[in-house]
Amino acid sequence: MTISLKPNNSSPEKLQPTGWLKYLSFSLDHKVIGLQYLVCGFLFYLIGGSLAGAIRVELISPLSDFMPREVYNQVLTLHGTIMIFLWIVPVVNGAFGNYLIPFYVGARDMAFPRLNAVAFWLIPPSGLMLITSYFINGAAQSGWTAYPPLSITTPAAGQIIWILSVLLLGGSSIFGGINFIATILKLRRPGLKLMQLPMYCWAMLGTSILVVLSTPVLAGTLILLSFDIVAHTGFFNPSLGGNVIVYQHLFWFYSHPAVYIMVLPAFGLVSEILPIHSRKPLFGYTTMVFSIMGIVVLGLVVWAHHMFTSGTPPWMRLFFTIATAFIAVPTGIKFFNWVATLWGGKISLNAAMLFSCGFIINFVLGGITGVALAQVPFDVHVHDTYFVVAHFHYIVYGGSVFVIFSSIYHWFPKFTGKMLNENLGRFHFIITFIGFNLCFAPQHWLGLNGMPRRVAEYDPQFQLINQISSVGALLMALSTLPFLWNILQSTLYGEEAGDNPWNALTPEWLTSSPPPVENWDGEAPLVLEPYGYGKKDSNETQEAIR
Amino acid sequence: MPKLSAILTLTTSLILGIAGVWVAYNVDMLPVSASMNAPVYDELYRVLFIIGLILFIGMTALVIYSLIQFRRRPGESGDGIDLEGNISLEIFWTAVPAIVVLFVGLYSYDIYDRMGGMQPLMHDHSGQMDNQAERVWGGIGSGPIESSSEKNSLSLPIELTAMQFAFIFHYPKGDIISGELHVPVGREVSLKMESKDVIHAFWVPQFRLKQDVIPGQPTILNFTPTKAGNFPIVCAELCGPYHGGMRSNVIVDEQEDFDTWLKENSKESI
Numbered sequence: 120m121t122i123s124l125k126p127n128n129s130s131p132e133k134l135q136p137t138g139w140l141k142y143l144s145f146s147l148d149h150k151v152i153g154l155q156y157l158v159c160g161f162l163f164y165l166i167g168g169s170l171a172g173a174i175r176v177e178l179i180s181p182l183s184d185f186m187p188r189e190v191y192n193q194v195l196t197l198h199g200t201i202m203i204f205l206w207i208v209p210v211v212n213g214a215f216g217n218y219l220i221p222f223y224v225g226a227r228d229m230a231f232p233r234l235n236a237v238a239f240w241l242i243p244p245s246g247l248m249l250i251t252s253y254f255i256n257g258a259a260q261s262g263w264t265a266y267p268p269l270s271i272t273t274p275a276a277g278q279i280i281w282i283l284s285v286l287l288l289g290g291s292s293i294f295g296g297i298n299f300i301a302t303i304l305k306l307r308r309p310g311l312k313l314m315q316l317p318m319y320c321w322a323m324l325g326t327s328i329l330v331v332l333s334t335p336v337l338a339g340t341l342i343l344l345s346f347d348i349v350a351h352t353g354f355f356n357p358s359l360g361g362n363v364i365v366y367q368h369l370f371w372f373y374s375h376p377a378v379y380i381m382v383l384p385a386f387g388l389v390s391e392i393l394p395i396h397s398r399k400p401l402f403g404y405t406t407m408v409f410s411i412m413g414i415v416v417l418g419l420v421v422w423a424h425h426m427f428t429s430g431t432p433p434w435m436r437l438f439f440t441i442a443t444a445f446i447a448v449p450t451g452i453k454f455f456n457w458v459a460t461l462w463g464g465k466i467s468l469n470a471a472m473l474f475s476c477g478f479i480i481n482f483v484l485g486g487i488t489g490v491a492l493a494q495v496p497f498d499v500h501v502h503d504t505y506f507v508v509a510h511f512h513y514i515v516y517g518g519s520v521f522v523i524f525s526s527i528y529h530w531f532p533k534f535t536g537k538m539l540n541e542n543l544g545r546f547h548f549i550i551t552f553i554g555f556n557l558c559f560a561p562q563h564w565l566g567l568n569g570m571p572r573r574v575a576e577y578d579p580q581f582q583l584i585n586q587i588s589s590v591g592a593l594l595m596a597l598s599t600l601p602f603l604w605n606i607l608q609s610t611l612y613g614e615e616a617g618d619n620p621w622n623a624l625t626p627e628w629l630t631s632s633p634p635p636v637e638n639w640d641g642e643a644p645l646v647l648e649p650y651g652y653g654k655k656d657s658n659e660t661q662e663a664i665r
Numbered sequence: 666m667p668k669l670s671a672i673l674t675l676t677t678s679l680i681l682g683i684a685g686v687w688v689a690y691n692v693d694m695l696p697v698s699a700s701m702n703a704p705v706y707d708e709l710y711r712v713l714f715i716i717g718l719i720l721f722i723g724m725t726a727l728v729i730y731s732l733i734q735f736r737r738r739p740g741e742s743g744d745g746i747d748l749e750g751n752i753s754l755e756i757f758w759t760a761v762p763a764i765v766v767l768f769v770g771l772y773s774y775d776i777y778d779r780m781g782g783m784q785p786l787m788h789d790h791s792g793q794m795d796n797q798a799e800r801v802w803g804g805i806g807s808g809p810i811e812s813s814s815e816k817n818s819l820s821l822p823i824e825l826t827a828m829q830f831a832f833i834f835h836y837p838k839g840d841i842i843s844g845e846l847h848v849p850v851g852r853e854v855s856l857k858m859e860s861k862d863v864i865h866a867f868w869v870p871q872f873r874l875k876q877d878v879i880p881g882q883p884t885i886l887n888f889t890p891t892k893a894g895n896f897p898i899v900c901a902e903l904c905g906p907y908h909g910g911m912r913s914n915v916i917v918d919e920q921e922d923f924d925t926w927l928k929e930n931s932k933e934s935i
Binding site for chain 2: 397458
């Protein structure tokens with residue numbers, strides 16, 4: 120079953136640059152690639168966040184007065200595309216997956232290190248291409264969904280660059296997915312069973328299955344769409360006999376699972392963070408594994424709930440209502456298990472823990488509105504309104520982004536060997552949490568009362584609520600500052616972390632911080648109980664593993 | 666101790682439940698309801714709101730309580746209790762959400778049926794199945810308008826053409842073309858919708874109805890206004906630069922006022 124633990128031994132590591140230059144090189148080290156994903160993703164987050172800021176400035180007043188209407192549509196298209204394809208997906212999968220998975224399976228690198236580096240190096244040029252399209256005759260302006268015929272009738276240059284960029288990013292995702300599946304299934308240290316792996320491995324296995332099954336469908340769809348645009352074929356163009364609803368089916372077959380591609384790894388990361396800072400075993404390991412796989416299966420059969428107002432047959436609406444609502448069951452299991460993990464623990468209220476618990480609270484609200492949206496009668500009223508904007512951001516910002524911050528606070532000592540400043544971290548959490556809820560909670564009301572999404576101008580009765588939302592967005596933007604200062608200050612002058620500042624049992628903490636090139640100087644430790652807290656003194660357990 | 670915690674849990678759940686119901690009936694977050702299916706929709710909304718509120722407050726309270734109660738006190742060291750799982754507890758919190766979700770699903774199916782969503786689709790109103798252009802899909806409340814002559818005589822047929830960036834209404838009876846939708850109160854309207862260019866969506870928040878207007882694929886939306894007044898028609902599907910400005914009005918008149926409007930604007934004598 121297991122193959123060589125030294126897949127990298129033929130790689131010319133000695134010829135690789137050292138120091139910070141290695142992060143600008145075609146490095147084959149999974150840790151370097153992980154951090155490349157993280158930093159690159161964060162830079163795109165800042166760009167996508169600035170675009171969100173521009174949207175919120177435009178919406179301070181009911182008139183379209185801050186930017187031209189075409190530019191507004193370009194900004195919202197770029198914001199959505201960047202945040203999904205260049206920030207959340209690459210970071211929760213690529214960054215943490217690359218950094219952690221080899222440690223968790225007891226390997227010295229990913230199964231295919233070169234493919235891994237290629238997967239990362241597709242991202243910066245695709246992202247830059249997407250952004251520069253704004254300066255070449257305008258970026259795509261048909262939203263991140265690129266529904267035809269709008270995407271066929273708007274200026275072609277921006278839309279084609281958008282398609283090319285998303286295709287490359289999808290390719291990167293697929294390469295990553297294949298690599299994770301191979302690493303988790305084939306590079307496990309001898310003696311380590313699947314059911315002994317840390318939960319993040321299961322989350323990444325589930326996510327990678329979704330990526331490999333659904334991303335090619337998106338790629339095929341976008342290739343057909345590009346034919347419609349440049350070669351005037353009629354796959355989706357109704358004036359040439361095409362069907363616009365077929366595009367929606369194909370698009371959402373990927374793009375609904377994309378939500379799970381963004382949140383399943385986040386679920387995995389939280390499952391690693393909570394036990395360590397609660398000093399308790401992860402509650403209900405087996406049900407957690409089954410719930411991940413349940414979400415994977417259900418996630419593939421719910422796409423048409425995005426199309427309840429598109430003229431779908433009644434039976435389809437009924438099936439997709441029930442299937443969508445049932446995702447709440449495996450998701451609910453995970454939430455109850457996390458709370459049970461906290462129960463009876465010795466909880467450290469540090470920044471990592473606060474962001475993880477903030478995630479639980481936000482995601483519960485996002486999940487509840489999700490179950491509501493799954494109900495056809497409810498959906499037909501609020502579909503394509505700010506209610507959906509609010510729901511979606513509670514899932515992907517209140518969910519995934521909170522977990523990314525939590526994970527950075529948790530693993531920063533491993534990445535750098537330095538501690539982050541906890542007080543600044545808690546301050547960051549408080550401002551982010553207040554700003555986020557101030558920004559998105561009122562948007563539920565906007566949607567219920569008649570404000571559609573993706574509009575630069577709106578009914579003046581919604582102005583006050585929009586202004587409150589914009590103040591929340593400003594707070595969210597400001598909350599980045601203490602975080603950036605913390606990262607900068609701590610990397611340069613931070614307190615030394617030592618190898619295992621959290622006294623954790625998961626394998627990445629049982630090596631030096633930062634870890635050596637091949638992860639362990641000697642043989643990789645065999646960790647059979649990654650959550651064995653409370654059994655005996657954790658120090659003794661660590662010694663036993665070593 | 667277990668008895669006390671059981672009583673505490675029950676009491677808390679009861680208080681939460683009562684609070685949820687009170688909030689759902691006293692905090693109105695929806696606009697005026699002005700169509701026949703709006704009160705039915707509002708009923709579902711209230712049920713979802715109550716369940717959601719109870720779950721949200723319950724989960725949030727649990728997390729905050731745990732963070733306070735089980736926080737690491739200064740000088741404290743060591744681990745928490747060694748608790749890896751509890752099969753009966755896990756079965757319990759798998760079964761309860763499954764039952765709740767099933768209840769919500771069946772209940773919303775009933776609501777959907779009452780709103781007219783489960784009526785069979787009309788695939789072809791001219792009887793030619795192979796003619797793609799004439800294929801009609803239904804939105805909520807759509808029914809076989811032309812196959813049932815009795816029903817058809819009661820409902821008011823109107824054709825909607827959506828284009829960047831306007832809604833144009835055509836009344837076959839009287840050959841009226843209007844930029845606003847005039848309908849009488851209490852009578853079923855059967856709106857046949859088609860788009861000239863990109864996808865638009867017809868949405869009247871006070872009617873709790875939305876249906877995409879799709880190029881190459883006519884759709885039918887039936888509704889019955891119940892309140893006289895002037896309500897906004899909003900385009901809900903991104904349709905280009907002026908999408909936010911693509912708005913119109915539905916003017917719900919009393920029958921006499923509507924008849925007068927029809928007479929004044931009609932090109933042929935009715």
